[in-house]
Amino acid sequence: MKNKLFLLLLFPIFGFAQGGLLDKIKKDVQKEVKKVAPVDLNTLNGSKGNLDIAAGLKEALHKGIEKQVTKLTAADGFYKNEMVKILLPEELQKVDEALRKFGLGSLADKGLLMINRAAEDATKEATPIFVDAVKNMSFTDTKNILMGNENAATSYLQTNTTSPLYAKFNPVIKNSFTKVGADKVWATIIKKYNSLPMVKKVNPDLTDYTTNKALEGVFKMIGVEEKNIRADIKARTTPLLKQVFAMQDKK
Template sequence: MRKLSLVIAVLFIVSCNELQQVVNQLPQSTTIGNEEIANGLKAALDRGITKQVSKLTQTDGFYKNDLVKILLPEELQKVDKTLRDIGLTSLADEGLKVLNRAAEDAVSEATPIFVGAIKDMTFNDAKTILLGDDKAATTFLSNKTTTTLYQKFNPVIKSSFTKVGADKVWSSLINRYNAIPLTKNVNPDLTDYVTTEALDGVFTMIAVEEKEIRTKISSRNTELLRKVFALQD
């Protein structure tokens, strides 16, 4: 009987046709075809999006999640410290919170873009993902969607700044800082910064779910996921 570990080694060097021949030689109980492999990977990605990305859209989805919480860019860290030093801690706290609120507001735009990328996944994509590292599926999504997501997120973040009051908070915060004697005026591009940080947060949470499915058999909650990911165990 061929051990699955031997199959994994072979998969790295065979073509799709050869892969199918190897799969066909497995015992009947472990036989799995191209379509099932691709569908299993799609199911895993769907789960990651549903379970993890949806959390980011909730209030405090970013702000109270240490994995993805958006901190201040380097050029604003001195603003934050200076305002706290002169007793404006609450204003500094609010400035940080509204950046995260804008990200939470925008993330819902990601789901349909991810769904499109998953739908277009080929068997070759699935094979590469299955045999890759703990972030192979996340990397696939990142490569396929980052440009589109940025273009979609950026105007939403800009709109969200107004919606959650971030524009007013940061206008007040920066004006206060710039009025302090002996400080150098700042005027950062917060829309670009928060857009990039929000994207990083999305992929971070997908990676969390992907690693769990790959490393914890108990996380494979469907027969299809158990069959597919058994090939990489």
């Protein structure tokens, strides 16, 4: 192909080619270019183009779910990830400060660790719900996401999965508190704190708080991957991702 392109550039300069031969070379070059040029999905009409766009978007979302959400389910997936680490609610920050003041810092640290452990455990329930949401996306959804802003896919998932995810996460986190011993740790922490002089007693709903923070962390990490695929061509690791997101690059 390079030789043909080179010849095509030389013919006008030296002017010694016959018209018929030049036309033939032009046609040959055009055929070769078509073989390697990326497909512009804007020019694809009908079900084939729609399927390509939808499949590319769904592949990207599955990639984000697999790569980022799976990380959160590992030990320290929340606890040692500063982007999503669950900190204490405002109500309990004074509890933490008071415990440390009275030499109970290790108990406070353990309580914070247990909250994050419960979130890591609950996040294992997320993948099937995300898969269902992605599977049910319409072509209009995928096209709007593809041509939308850098977190359009993440926003779509938040809108369509937050309620079922909360319903799944909440009982798992409640059970996780028991499984990892967080319920006993926090019962001890609250009891210790409430027994301190001159403090206002607390009784926080840690299950609800941890559930919501775990969901925030899940969506944040999916957003990281979506932004990466949109902005970094090297992150498009399959031919379909490259083809579909090239369309986004042109908008």
